[in-house]
Amino acid sequence: MSVTADDVRRIARLARLAEPEDRIDTLVGELNGILKWIEQLDEVDVEGVQAMTTPVAFPLPMRKDEITDGGIRDKVLANAPKSDEGFFVVPKSVE
Amino acid sequence: MSDLLKLSLDEVSAKLKGKEVSATELAQAAFAACQAAQPALNAFTAFDEEKTMAMAKAADARLARGEGGLLEGVPLAIKDLFAVEGVDTSASSNILKGFKPTYESTVTSKLWDAGAVFVAKTSMDEFAMGSSNETSNTGPVVNPWKAKDSNESLTPGGSSGGSAAAVAADLCFGATGTDTGGSIRQPASFTGTVGVKGTYGRTSRWGVVAFASSLDHPGPFAKTVKDSALLLQAMSGHDPKDSTSLPNDVPDFAAAVGQSVKGLKIGVPKEYRVDGMPAEIDEVWQKGIDWLKAAGCEIVDISLPHTKYALPAYYIVAPAEASSNLARYDGMRYGNRVEGKDLNDTYEKTRAAGFGHEVQRRIMIGTYVLSAGYYDAYYLRAQKVRTRILQDFDQAFEKVDAILTPAAPSAAFGLGTKSDDPIAMYLNDVFTVTANLAGVPAMSVPAGLDKSGLPLGLQVITRALDEETMFKVGAAIEDSAGFGFKAEKWW
Numbered sequence: 226m227s228v229t230a231d232d233v234r235r236i237a238r239l240a241r242l243a244e245p246e247d248r249i250d251t252l253v254g255e256l257n258g259i260l261k262w263i264e265q266l267d268e269v270d271v272e273g274v275q276a277m278t279t280p281v282a283f284p285l286p287m288r289k290d291e292i293t294d295g296g297i298r299d300k301v302l303a304n305a306p307k308s309d310e311g312f313f314v315v316p317k318s319v320e
Numbered sequence: 321m322s323d324l325l326k327l328s329l330d331e332v333s334a335k336l337k338g339k340e341v342s343a344t345e346l347a348q349a350a351f352a353a354c355q356a357a358q359p360a361l362n363a364f365t366a367f368d369e370e371k372t373m374a375m376a377k378a379a380d381a382r383l384a385r386g387e388g389g390l391l392e393g394v395p396l397a398i399k400d401l402f403a404v405e406g407v408d409t410s411a412s413s414n415i416l417k418g419f420k421p422t423y424e425s426t427v428t429s430k431l432w433d434a435g436a437v438f439v440a441k442t443s444m445d446e447f448a449m450g451s452s453n454e455t456s457n458t459g460p461v462v463n464p465w466k467a468k469d470s471n472e473s474l475t476p477g478g479s480s481g482g483s484a485a486a487v488a489a490d491l492c493f494g495a496t497g498t499d500t501g502g503s504i505r506q507p508a509s510f511t512g513t514v515g516v517k518g519t520y521g522r523t524s525r526w527g528v529v530a531f532a533s534s535l536d537h538p539g540p541f542a543k544t545v546k547d548s549a550l551l552l553q554a555m556s557g558h559d560p561k562d563s564t565s566l567p568n569d570v571p572d573f574a575a576a577v578g579q580s581v582k583g584l585k586i587g588v589p590k591e592y593r594v595d596g597m598p599a600e601i602d603e604v605w606q607k608g609i610d611w612l613k614a615a616g617c618e619i620v621d622i623s624l625p626h627t628k629y630a631l632p633a634y635y636i637v638a639p640a641e642a643s644s645n646l647a648r649y650d651g652m653r654y655g656n657r658v659e660g661k662d663l664n665d666t667y668e669k670t671r672a673a674g675f676g677h678e679v680q681r682r683i684m685i686g687t688y689v690l691s692a693g694y695y696d697a698y699y700l701r702a703q704k705v706r707t708r709i710l711q712d713f714d715q716a717f718e719k720v721d722a723i724l725t726p727a728a729p730s731a732a733f734g735l736g737t738k739s740d741d742p743i744a745m746y747l748n749d750v751f752t753v754t755a756n757l758a759g760v761p762a763m764s765v766p767a768g769l770d771k772s773g774l775p776l777g778l779q780v781i782t783r784a785l786d787e788e789t790m791f792k793v794g795a796a797i798e799d800s801a802g803f804g805f806k807a808e809k810w811w
Contacts, residue, residue: 226697228688240643240687241650242680243668255681255742256688262743263632263698269705276703277710279534280520280759281784285563300422304654315652318663 226264227257325353326806329394329493329547336383336393343383343393343437347376350395350439353491360811361489363461363482365400366408366441375437382435390554392435397486397495400441401448402428402538403527407438411529412456413446415649415656415674425527426559427496427538434554439492442482446676447646448503448531451748453481454739455678463511463732464489464807467772474732474774477507477748480541484511487541488807494551495541500531501634502728502752504539505764509727509777512766512805513541514548514794519784520759521566523552524559532641533564535634535756545765545795549573552787568785576788577795582616584793587720591627592751594729600770601726608724608767608778611800612793620720624712629705630754631746636689636702637757642679643686649674681742710758717783722793725751727764727777751779761787765794766803775805 228236233252237244244252298311307314324332324341335341351372358364372395379393403409403421410416424432432438445455452475453461463476464485476485480497484507487495497504499517508515517537525536540551553573559565588609593602613619651657651670658673660666675683689698716723729750738745755762761784764777778797782790 226694232688233684236684236688236691238668239691240683241647241664241667241671242675242683243665243672244680245672252681252684256684258743259635259681259685260688263635266629266632266636266701266705269626269629269701269708271701271704271708274704274707276700277706277757278703279564280710281566283567286560286567288560297422301653303422304419306651306655306657313653316659316663316666 226260228253228260325349325490328544329542329550330544332493333391333394337388339383343376343379344373346393347372347395347437347439350492354397354440354486357489357491357811361462361464361485362459363442363485364440365410365412365443365458365482368407368438371407372437372439375432379435379437389433389435390550391431393437394435394494395437395439395492396431397440397442397483397492398428398438399480399483399496399498400444401498401529402496404428404438404441407441409441409529410457411447412444412458413674413676413679414457415671417457417656419654423527426524426561427528427555430557431554436554440486442486442495444482445479446679447529447642448479448498448500449642449678449682450478451502451506451745452735452738453478454735455676457676460735461485462735464811465511465732465774466810467774470772473735475510475735477510477732479503480507483541484508484513484515487511487513487543489811490806493543494547496555497539497541498528499537499539499756500535500638501756502749504541505752505762505777505779506728506748508541508764509775510732512775512803512807513543514545514763514765515539515541516548516552516763517755518552518556518761518787519566521564522556522787524562524565526559526561530645532638533645534641535638537756545791545798546574546577548763549577549791571788573787573791576791579792580616581612581792581796584617584722584789585620585720586612586617586793587620587622587716587723589622589624589627589716589723589725591624592725594750597729601729601776604768604776604778605726608797611797612724615796615800622716622720622723624716624754626705626708626712627754630709630757631750633702633705633709634753634757635685635746636698637706639682639686640690640699641686643683643690646679646683706757709754713758713760721782721789723781725779725781727751727779731770731772731774731776755781760784761790763790763794765797767797767801768803769805
């Protein structure tokens with residue numbers, strides 16, 4: 226499989242990356258190079274093979290459903306690019 | 321004082337406990353050495369002298385009371401991927417530039433609980449994506465090693481290049497790294513240091529900036545195998561904040577160092593003899609085989625038939641997980657924001673300005689392989705190939721106790737010589753990536769120098785949860801190699 230310039234523009238939009246037009250051709254070349262190299266996986270017989278999820282089998286641990294954290298508003302906001310009166314300030318998202 | 325920095329962690333610990341040197345003196349020496357080396361090696365991204373000296377003072381107080389943990393008073397450098405409270409933690413990326421965590425990663429908490437002293441944050445490939453430390457937003461780290469009769473600046477490897485360089489140059493007694501495809505073991509091989517990743521889940525990922533969660537392994541860099549065992553021991557243990565953290569008890573890893581390897585079966589996989597590999601890599605591998613044979617091991621030829629598919633599978637799984645993990649950098653709650661005309665425009669501009677080219681490339685690949693219609697063909701198939709790779713190891717470990725391979729397909733290369741070809745760069749991890757996909761413990765031990773005087777490492781891989789055999793075999797190689805070489809000081 227290979228990607229076209231339009232595919233790259235679509236992927237960039239999905240990934241929320243503003244790729245300038247003059248980068249598109251480069252990206253098409255690089256992505257196709259990598260995708261072609263990855264194609265060798267088609268040689269592997271994976272019939273009936275389970276997809277791997279974890280190297281060491283142990284049950285996912287359960288914990289009590291209780292509040293263990295909180296009351297740290299200022300810490301949460303400490304690295305915000307913009308905040309005001311205890312709130313994150315973000316661009317308008319609903320017209 | 322600078323002679324003290326040449327000691328191993330184990331040796332300096334004895335001096336600290338014997339009150340021959342104070343943690344404060346040691347921290348001052350390490351801090352000064354890091355600062356002095358910074359213009360030449362560019363290994364560090366942040367310092368906090370006040371924090372360093374306060375931690376050293378507290379260590380001295382504990383030592384004076386006859387207390388003190390496993391690493392009491394020992395200065396360590398920390399890869400910029402680990403959250404250290406109040407200290408810039410940016411994953412060497414512009415998108416996180418200036419981010420100061422209000423919390424501490426579990427691994428660094430454990431190190432501080434064991435008495436270690438923070439000395440500096442180390443540079444890395446941006447978001448740990450790279451094998452040469454050239455994608456760092458603060459520029460490449462320079463390897464303390466240079467080839468004989470050459471002044472060319474070499475890469476320390478990556479992504480944990482700053483940590484590797486700091487340990488190799490005797491600027492501290494150990495450092496943290498993270499290994500997603502080889503990012504501890506390849507730089508260890510390039511810098512003549514010991515680099516370890518334990519079993520997946522041995523060390524907590526909590527508070528470590530995420531790259532590919534099912535492959536990320538925090539681990540140590542050290543000067544000796546015993547030091548690396550002490551560091552991994554201190555870093556390991558169950559963490560309720562990481563759901564993939566292993567609940568198992570942590571064995572006394574350091575106790576395995578020096579134990580006899582007699583009778584151990586060592587597997588030598590034929591698939592690790594790759595085309596175009598320099599003869600010297602083959603030679604050092606053969607030496608390793610001979611050393612272990614002489615130490616009483618039985619050498620067994622084995623096959624890991626799916627080895628060649630490990631890297632391509634990795635370059636689906638890792639970017640897929642990265643594209644998902646890095647979606648959080650949207651310029652809203654933390655990190656930097658570039659204002660656009662609306663919300664989406666702000667996201668797109670923020671991320672385009674904040675991420676470097678390699679990171680953007682991987683996000684694009686990851687987004688593509690996870691997108692509708694491609695998920696089964698790429699991601700699901702890669703996870704099945706991953707099962708095949710794990711099965712290769714399972715079958716091999718029915719016959720052998722450990723596997724011996726080269727750690728990297730070359731010695732350190734010149735900065736800028738591979739940065740234009742992504743796949744050539746990716747091939748650096750050809751020997752290391754299998755252990756990430758399978759989650760099994762693996763380490764790189766310095767084994768010799770090539771003709772131009774550059775270090776080469778050997779890799780030891782063992783069964784999941786059997787780090788002790790890995791340390792045993794690693795120590796036997798260290799003993800036989802009698803490596804003892806250091807980069808000649810030019811910085």
